[in-house]
Amino acid sequence: MKRIGVLTSGGDSPGMNAAIRAVVRKAIFHGLEVYGINYGYAGLIAGDIHKMELGSVGDIIHRGGTMLYTARCEEFKTLEGQQKGIEQLKKFGIEGLVVIGGDGSFQGAKKLTEHGFPTIGVPGTIDNDIPGTDFTIGFDTALNTIIEAIDKIRDTATSHERTYVIEVMGRHAGDLALWAGLADGAETILIPEADYDMDQIVNRLKRGQERGKKHSIIIVAEGVGNGFSFGKEISDATNMETRVTVLGHIQRGGSPTASDRVLASRLGAKAVDLLIDGKAGVTVGIQKNELVYHGIEEVLSQKHEVNLDMYKLSQELSI
Structure with missing residues (x-):
């Protein structure tokens, strides 16, 4: 293999640039040429492809987002779109591809x-x-962004003696809500993977109020429901002054943490090693701090599982 490509697809995440940097520099170290593909699969179909050098990825390891940009691409879900993409890869002489993204991006990689x-x-x-890895690139940074926001909100919650409902990202997975809630001592955490009882939540808030507790923090993953609707339910049931904060896309941005930079560098470099070794149709990951890889089909067939022991612990500590 003499020439590889790299693209980012789907939602951006802090650390993607560090992963791109690792792919480019690891490949060049081994004598390969590297081509960057802008705007994910949409750019692949359009032929928005350019050669990358060592300097192309200088001074990006600390930057959030992705220098290769990203976009959704419905056309690539079709056979015709996939064939157009492969034609462009062949046109540029690219023999292998590294795709950085989530499950939707992996669906495209599987098709290729x-x-x-x-x-x-x-x-x-x-x-x-993503199954097959303990952590994904960007999770740690987003988690720390959420924790910092909650810390600041708690100051106001204490000052005004209010209950705050904070909605965080996580349409199908509750990891951000769970980890942030446990790290910040939230009284209640709602995640898509676990049912909740509104009566129990209300009773917990009332017990806290009776013992002199002045404020409460409730973390809601977006996959559970609308934070404003939940806040109104709490206010109506407890008569407590309740405010709602939706953190939104602030969670996606920012300079990646050291953990994400190191993880991205390791995974990006491992992807190049696998291509050189003739591997294809696999995803890289980290489990118990060891780099691993699994078949894309295997990863996509599995369902992500949240750590329910952590969820139980959060309930035990919020009595």
Whole structure:
């Protein structure tokens, strides 16, 4: 293999740039040429492809987002779109591809592999919802962004003696809500993977109020429901002054943490090693601090599982 490509797809996540940097520099170290593909699969179909040098990825390891940009691409879900993409790869002489993104991006990588084009997936998503890896690129940074926001909100909650409902990202996975809630001592955490009893939540808030507790923090993953609707339910049931904060896309941005920079560097470099070794149709990951890889088909067939022991612990500590 003499020439590889790299793209980022789906939602951006802090650390994607560090992963791109690792792919480019690891490949060049081994004598390969590297081509960057702008705007994910949409850019692949359009032929928005350019050669990358060592200097192309200088001074990006600390930057959030992705220098290769990203976009959704419905056309690539079709056979015709996939064939257009492969034609562009062949046109530029690219023999292998590294795809950095989440499960939707991996679906595209799977299709390319099925068409005989060697592709490696690198998990980049703040939701931490990719099976086969303990952590995904961007999760730690987003988590710390949420924690910092909650810390600041708690100051106001204490000053005004209010209950705050904070909605965080996580449409199908509750990792951000769970980890942030446990780290910040939230009284209640609602995640898509676990049912909740509104009566129990209300009773817990009232017990806290009776013992002199002046404020409460409730973390809601967006996959559970609308934070404003939940806040109104709490206010109506407890008569407590309740405020709602939706953190939104602030969770996606920011300079990646040291943990995400190191993880992205390790995973990006491992993807290049796998291509050189003739592997294809696999995703890289980290489990028990060891780099691993699994078949894309295997990863996509599994369902992400949240750590319910942590969820139980959060309930025990919020009595």
